[in-house]
Amino acid sequence: MQKYLESSVIVAKFGGTSVADLPALQRCADIIQANPAIRVVVVSAAAGVTNRLVALAKGKSNDAERMQLLSEIMAIQHSISGELLPTPEINAQLREYLSRMAELSAYLSEVGVEASKQDELLALGERCSSMFLAELLRQRGLTSRDFDACQVIRTDSHFGNAEARPMRIGMLAKEYLKPLLENYCVVTQGFIGSDAADRVTTLGRGGSDLSAALFAEALKAHALQIWTDVDGIYTCDPRQVPSARPIAEITFAEAAEMATFGAKILHPATLLPAQRAQVPVFVGCTREPEKPGTWIKSKTQQRPVCRALSLRRGQVLLTARSLNMLHARGFLAELFAILARHRISVDLITTSEVSVALTLDATGSHSSGNSLISNELLAELAPLCDVEVEDGLALVAIIGHELSNTPEVASRVFQMIAKKNIRMISQGASPNNLCILVREDDASDILNTLHRGFLET
Ligand code: ADP
Ligand code: ASP
Ligand code: MG
Numbered sequence: 238m239q240k241y242l243e244s245s246v247i248v249a250k251f252g253g254t255s256v257a258d259l260p261a262l263q264r265c266a267d268i269i270q271a272n273p274a275i276r277v278v279v280v281s282a283a284a285g286v287t288n289r290l291v292a293l294a295k296g297k298s299n300d301a302e303r304m305q306l307l308s309e310i311m312a313i314q315h316s317i318s319g320e321l322l323p324t325p326e327i328n329a330q331l332r333e334y335l336s337r338m339a340e341l342s343a344y345l346s347e348v349g350v351e352a353s354k355q356d357e358l359l360a361l362g363e364r365c366s367s368m369f370l371a372e373l374l375r376q377r378g379l380t381s382r383d384f385d386a387c388q389v390i391r392t393d394s395h396f397g398n399a400e401a402r403p404m405r406i407g408m409l410a411k412e413y414l415k416p417l418l419e420n421y422c423v424v425t426q427g428f429i430g431s432d433a434a435d436r437v438t439t440l441g442r443g444g445s446d447l448s449a450a451l452f453a454e455a456l457k458a459h460a461l462q463i464w465t466d467v468d469g470i471y472t473c474d475p476r477q478v479p480s481a482r483p484i485a486e487i488t489f490a491e492a493a494e495m496a497t498f499g500a501k502i503l504h505p506a507t508l509l510p511a512q513r514a515q516v517p518v519f520v521g522c523t524r525e526p527e528k529p530g531t532w533i534k535s536k537t538q539q540r541p542v543c544r545a546l547s548l549r550r551g552q553v554l555l556t557a558r559s560l561n562m563l564h565a566r567g568f569l570a571e572l573f574a575i576l577a578r579h580r581i582s583v584d585l586i587t588t589s590e591v592s593v594a595l596t597l598d599a600t601g602s603h604s605s606g607n608s609l610i611s612n613e614l615l616a617e618l619a620p621l622c623d624v625e626v627e628d629g630l631a632l633v634a635i636i637g638h639e640l641s642n643t644p645e646v647a648s649r650v651f652q653m654i655a656k657k658n659i660r661m662i663s664q665g666a667s668p669n670n671l672c673i674l675v676r677e678d679d680a681s682d683i684l685n686t687l688h689r690g691f692l693e694t
Contacts, residue, residue, distance in 0.1 A: 282362025
């Protein structure tokens, strides 16, 4: 193994499809072996595992459904271990993880839902992946070890959507992780952490990207690599807009806006730690690692007015009406205090004399998939205002530079989609985005039209 240089450590994260089966894990191992600076590897659960664990964690399945979900998860994990032919110790560890899955899911269905147990269950998918990849690397002759992310990723106790404690993470990484890097390529889990009482927590769906960025920040890494199933960040989700193309370079601010407004390629909070620590981020494809991919940096050579589009489906518009709002002070403060108590932040907002309309920020959505608008929230709002909830909406964001200071951007948007209804528009708070709320049925058409107009000319 090449000599360890503290300043050149690279953190590499592999997502669910990249660790889905043994051939996929072999591709990860190829990338890791080709670059000795990769000393920390962060993995997701194999594709399909977390979705099934989420279904089990809800505790609503009957015995037959539970057995079915468990056997599907076991089939995925056994197909990997069957081909990998791991040591008896790894086989014993796998048995332990799978039986813990069965125990916890039975508890959640029979005794009742408990948030800390839900997170302990959800974490088991990532635990299987890191165990397998560390073993595979050892079989290929690398000194590698499986490391429990909970030793370093300290969070608060909001199970399902826990918030990381970067200062504490920095200290723990120095104590427990750094000393290992001289001799080992460390494989660890994304998505999971622990609270001050050492209970397992999760960071919200897609949270492995965030974990990797937190490790990169804590280690002051030279770079963070996000390996996934597309060869970089595209001008729009290629599944939505077939003519989208990869972007060579993008700024932290733009990429953060893209992620926040729906580009699933990165967890929305990923870029905060990377930007804080000025760690450049590379996004590339595990199947085609030779492709140029995308670099996310503080500054880019080109600064186009429009860089990309993103789409967030399933948006909910909450309109709060109250005659007390007329010339009154403090209405918004009260409304926002209630939303804050329910840990909801607001995305877009427009106000009129007696009403305020807002969409809710689903950033780092709860691991359990629970809806943001709960009956408890509506009951708390009822004495303050009349509330109307509209769904079936989608948010389209145009991401770029100086959008609010560039004449004609808004007029071009309106002209291009003149026949569609725009339910709400938000521009000006950030120079990096212009957002429109539209009917979900129209979203695909609108996205393709705007892409043609702004990004294909
Ligand atoms: P992983 O399991 O590796 O974390 P994800 O499924 O979370 O992968 O993210 C990758 C997916 O993100 C791609 O398959 C693609 O469909 C989607 N995606 C959304 N927006 C974009 C975009 N602008 N560029 C590239 N991919 C995008
Ligand atoms: N396995 C988790 C999920 O599916 C975390 C991740 O893949 O980033 O949400
Ligand atoms: Mg992801």
